[in-house]
Amino acid sequence: MIYIKNEDNRPQFNLALEQYVFDNLNQFDEIFLLWINEPAIIVGKNQNTIEEINLDYVKENNIHVVRRLSGGGAVYHDLGNLNYTIISKSKGSSSFNFEAFSKPVIEVLDKLGVKAEFTGRNDITIDGKKFCGNAQYMKKGKVLHHGAILFDTDLTVLSKALKVSKDKIESKGVKSVRSRVTNIIDYLDEKITVEDFKQLLLEHMFKKDSKIKEYKLTEEDYANINKLMEERYSTWEWNFGKSPKFNISKSKRFPAGKVETKIYVENGRINELKFYGDFFGGGEISDIEEKFKGIKYKEDEIEKVLNTIDVGYYFSGISKDELMQCII
Incomplete structure (x- = not known):
């Protein structure tokens, strides 16, 4: 496994980085990324963006809206949220195995004295409340798995920015999105920052290696990532798309x-x-x-x-x- 260090907080860049690495760095069997976004709503690939967000609130608060490659539901990111990506050459399986990729997060929290568990189709929870949703994208024998970890996120903004459908709330048996999510920091006896947690997760992923193996992006890599960002992840067509005529x-x-x-x-x-x-x-x-x-x-x-x-x-x-x- 190799690690790609990235300190950029632009969601358009970070999603372009994910796709570029997935599509092009085929010389590595496993790649690990950690990234933090400015306030943004990241919508699933197959979602109708307008129906998932509170558009007026998003505009008033300068919240980015960007579509990702993977399916699943819309999630809110801010600087108190940590995202992780594992890109791996799949071993002949075409099924979506979320639990296996979620273990590192659960194991790091266990070291911090917090009991977390994988539940449902793609969630990690503490005391029944979700703090991490996971999604995957598969193509040509490779899988991209990423998770959005609520570490110290502004949950008030989250609940106002997302427009969660009534049927989803009812299927969870709760009254609102705010009542079913939580932050990791609320469960820590010794308070640490999201950057501290980021380092703990990074070290855990490479615990079997004496040294973290890092791939440094080249100028050509950056040029290609920026091109992809401009041509896809920064466009209205990709992030919103036209609403179809229907009856x-x-x-x-x-x-x-x-x-x-x-x-x-x-x-x-x-x-x-x-x-x-x-x-x-x-x-x-x-x-x-x-x-x-x-x-x-x-x-x-x-x-x-x-x-x-x-x-x-x-x-x-x-x-x-x-x-x-x-x-x-």
């Missing part, structure tokens, strides 16, 4: 995540179909959206298309029959 909207939450569809049907045929949600999955969702264009909006026609798709790959943990419920 049918369906939404359903499953244990593996929420799937929402916006469909425009004209003369009995699907003119456009878009999938949104906080589900996880591999590949590009746009590839399968294209398959529905022009077909009749009938169950048997839709089933024919679904039979040509590896539903479990694009919608991890969701079956073909469940996906059908979200379309017709």
Whole structure:
């Protein structure tokens, strides 16, 4: 495993860095990054951004909004939040194994006298309250796993900036997003800073090595990362995207995540179909959206298309029959 040191606080740069490292540094089997963002909402790849944020509040408070490569739900970052990324060559598995990648965080907290546990599909909790959400992106035999750790984050801003859907709150059995999240610092007998915690996690990841192996980004690396940042992560098209024209909207939450569809049907045929949600999955969702264009909006026609798709790959943990419920 090698470590890439990064002190940049711009979320657009940090997400571009993740993608660049994932796509290009193939000479390493495992890569570890730690990064801290300025106030930002990081939305999941398949989410409808406008429906996930309190846009007026975000604008008034100069909070960045950036879309990431992985699925899952929107999260709030600030300078009291620590993000970690593990990029690894997957060992033949196409499943999303969140628990294995979450162990380092749980083990560091155990050393600090705090009992944390992995729960649900992708959360790490203390006393039943979430302090870390995890997400993954898979492509060509590699996995990018990242987690957002609430260490000393302003939870009041978090609750005002995010617009969490009612069905998600109800599925957790709680009244609000503020009541189901917590900060690590509240459980520490001896108070430390987020930078201290960052160092502890870094040392833990390299505990088997006598020295932390570091890859230093070159001028060419930085040039490519900045180009990617400008062309993707700083653009409205990537972060928000245009809202599709639709006359049918369906939404359903499953244990593996929420799937929402916006469909425009004209003369009995699907003119456009878009999938949104906080589900996880591999590949590009746009590839399968294209398959529905022009077909009749009938169950048997839709089933024919679904039979040509590896539903479990694009919608991890969701079956073909469940996906059908979200379309017709």
